[in-house]
Amino acid sequence: MNPKVKLGAVAVLAVAAMTTPTAVNAATPADSAAARTASAEPPVYAPPDAESRSRAVTTANATLAARSEAVLKGQNERFTLTRNISGAYGLQYLTYARTYRGLPVYGGEVIVSTDRAGELVGSVSSGQQSRITIDVTSKVDAATAAATARAQLPVVETVATPKLLVHAATTTPKLAWEVVVTGATAEAPSVLHVFVDALDGSIVDSYDDVHAGTGNSYYNGNPVTIQTSGSGSSYSMTDTTRPGLRCGGQNGSAYTGTDDSWGNGSGTNLETACVDALYAAQTEWNMLSAWLGRNGFNGSGGAFPARVGLSAVNAYWNGSYTSFGRNSANTRQATPMDVVGHEYGHGIFQYSGGSGGSGNEAGGLNESTGDIFGALTEHYANQPAALDPPDYLVGEEVNLTGAGEIRNMYNPSAKGHPNCYSSSIPSTAVHAAAGPQNHWFYLLAEGTNPVGKPASSVCSGPTTLTGIGIQKAGRIFQAGLNTKTAPWTHAKARRATVAAAKSLYPSGCTEVNAVKAAWAAVNVPAASGEVSCP
Numbered sequence: 001m002n003p004k005v006k007l008g009a010v011a012v013l014a015v016a017a018m019t020t021p022t023a024v025n026a027a028t029p030a031d032s033a034a035a036r037t038a039s040a041e042p043p044v045y046a047p048p049d050a051e052s053r054s055r056a057v058t059t060a061n062a063t064l065a066a067r068s069e070a071v072l073k074g075q076n077e078r079f080t081l082t083r084n085i086s087g088a089y090g091l092q093y094l095t096y097a098r099t100y101r102g103l104p105v106y107g108g109e110v111i112v113s114t115d116r117a118g119e120l121v122g123s124v125s126s127g128q129q130s131r132i133t134i135d136v137t138s139k140v141d142a143a144t145a146a147a148t149a150r151a152q153l154p155v156v157e158t159v160a161t162p163k164l165l166v167h168a169a170t171t172t173p174k175l176a177w178e179v180v181v182t183g184a185t186a187e188a189p190s191v192l193h194v195f196v197d198a199l200d201g202s203i204v205d206s207y208d209d210v211h212a213g214t215g216n217s218y219y220n221g222n223p224v225t226i227q228t229s230g231s232g233s234s235y236s237m238t239d240t241t242r243p244g245l246r247c248g249g250q251n252g253s254a255y256t257g258t259d260d261s262w263g264n265g266s267g268t269n270l271e272t273a274c275v276d277a278l279y280a281a282q283t284e285w286n287m288l289s290a291w292l293g294r295n296g297f298n299g300s301g302g303a304f305p306a307r308v309g310l311s312a313v314n315a316y317w318n319g320s321y322t323s324f325g326r327n328s329a330n331t332r333q334a335t336p337m338d339v340v341g342h343e344y345g346h347g348i349f350q351y352s353g354g355s356g357g358s359g360n361e362a363g364g365l366n367e368s369t370g371d372i373f374g375a376l377t378e379h380y381a382n383q384p385a386a387l388d389p390p391d392y393l394v395g396e397e398v399n400l401t402g403a404g405e406i407r408n409m410y411n412p413s414a415k416g417h418p419n420c421y422s423s424s425i426p427s428t429a430v431h432a433a434a435g436p437q438n439h440w441f442y443l444l445a446e447g448t449n450p451v452g453k454p455a456s457s458v459c460s461g462p463t464t465l466t467g468i469g470i471q472k473a474g475r476i477f478q479a480g481l482n483t484k485t486a487p488w489t490h491a492k493a494r495r496a497t498v499a500a501a502k503s504l505y506p507s508g509c510t511e512v513n514a515v516k517a518a519w520a521a522v523n524v525p526a527a528s529g530e531v532s533c534p
């Protein structure tokens with residue numbers, strides 16, 4: 001049941017097949033929608049060629065110029081392309097950062113999506129809610145802002161140089177200093193972004209890059225194959241085929257060894273924890289490509305390191321790496337597939353679309369994103385029941401405090417979390433606030449009465465829903481996330497995923513209607529401007 005010996009650099013074949021799938025050759029530069037209509041099985045992983053990528057930039061630039069009113073762009077504003085990724089079927093997503101009189105605008109990003117050829121615009125979204133018409137002369141100096149921000153954390157390691165910007169994630173854009181304070185809260189590490197009003201010194205907003213989860217054990221079969229690197233008598237738990245992915249202790253260095261065997265199968269052994277963390281991360285990466293058409297955790301072929309041995313009953317993503325602790329009994333490391341998948345899911349959230357924004361509603365959607373990626377990874381791995389089989393429970397092997405799983409996606413209320421959206425979600429703790437979207441995802445993927453899986457009930461509307469399968473559900477979810485804007489809300493997530501379903505599956509209405517029905521079932525109603533079908 002537990003892993004013992006792990007092999008490294010052998011499995012390069014699987015990666016080569018992933019990064020240059022032969023199926024891509026079957027797709028022409030023509031619109032993927034047409035290709036999908038003509039062929040039953042179009043390639044999901046189909047990155048556009050350089051010409052189509054360049055065409056998308058031209059198209060998006062022209063769109064921004066033509067729709068400057070719609071995205072509330074004023075004369076003193078400029079857009080800069082900061083992210084250019086493709087997703088399922090090669091659809092393209094271009095994220096533009098905004099400046100106002102040369103200052104960065106937090107929350108002002110615009111995301112333009114196009115078809116695979118880069119010719120047709122699928123959607124244009126921006127989080128900005130009001131025009132910016134503010135003076136950019138600060139009345140609070142940087143040192144004062146830094147001191148205010150520093151006081152927000154009980155334990156401070158570093159305070160970054162304050163950056164003057166326009167905070168435009170609300171209806172009232174403000175001149176503000178953004179100060180990043182690294183340290184810890186009473187419970188967990190923290191990389192806190194604090195926005196200090198540059199006119200009156202008050203705190204406008206804040207958000208934490210650290211998204212803590214809770215975890216448990218170790219287990220992916222014995223032996224499993226993981227990608228490592230090295231030769232002769234010098235090896236490292238560094239996956240050179242997925243740039244940025246490595247695993248080691250809390251100092252950030254990858255574990256090394258004189259041979260390519262890793263771990264001893266013990267739940268308390270940290271090298272074994274890295275075997276499980278790497279195995280899960282590599283499986284998730286492969287899932288992103290094969291099922292969602294995404295190239296790596298950051299969408300551009302990049303991964304992030306993992307650290308084990310955190311001295312806490314917890315696991316977290318801190319904005320640039322994942323870190324895993326242990327269960328309360330200190331018998332297992334918190335590196336099962338769904339927990340690892342969850343923490344890297346926070347990285348995917350951060351690197352999709354624009355900013356996520358602050359607050360518990362955005363935080364709950366971020367936590368749910370982690371849970372969805374954990375479930376997707378387990379389903380892709382499809383391990384037998386004796387290991388960690390595919391399910392929609394989070395961390396069920398833990399038994400962290402004797403309470404089994406920490407979240408339940410088909411019935412969040414089983415763990416005391418809300419099953420559906422309500423006006424109290426913005427004031428609900430983030431892990432509980434994951435409930436409505438987790439429930440939505442289950443209803444979309446599996447429906448209310450799936451064969452061989454748990455039933456799930458609705459909060460309103462028709463009591464019977466038919467699922468479209470987890471692969472399609474995941475594809476639609478990721479495509480919606482690619483158009484994320486600050487602050488991310490359930491209403492926006494509904495609008496984005498409905499539009500995504502239409503872009504990904506343009507030839508019918510089954511997927512669009514399933515997405516709508518699942519949102520309605522968790523009390524997220526249609527809003528104006530929603531894509532209709534047919």
Ligand SMILES: [Zn+2]
Binds near residue numbers: 212346366370
């Ligand atoms: Zn989390």
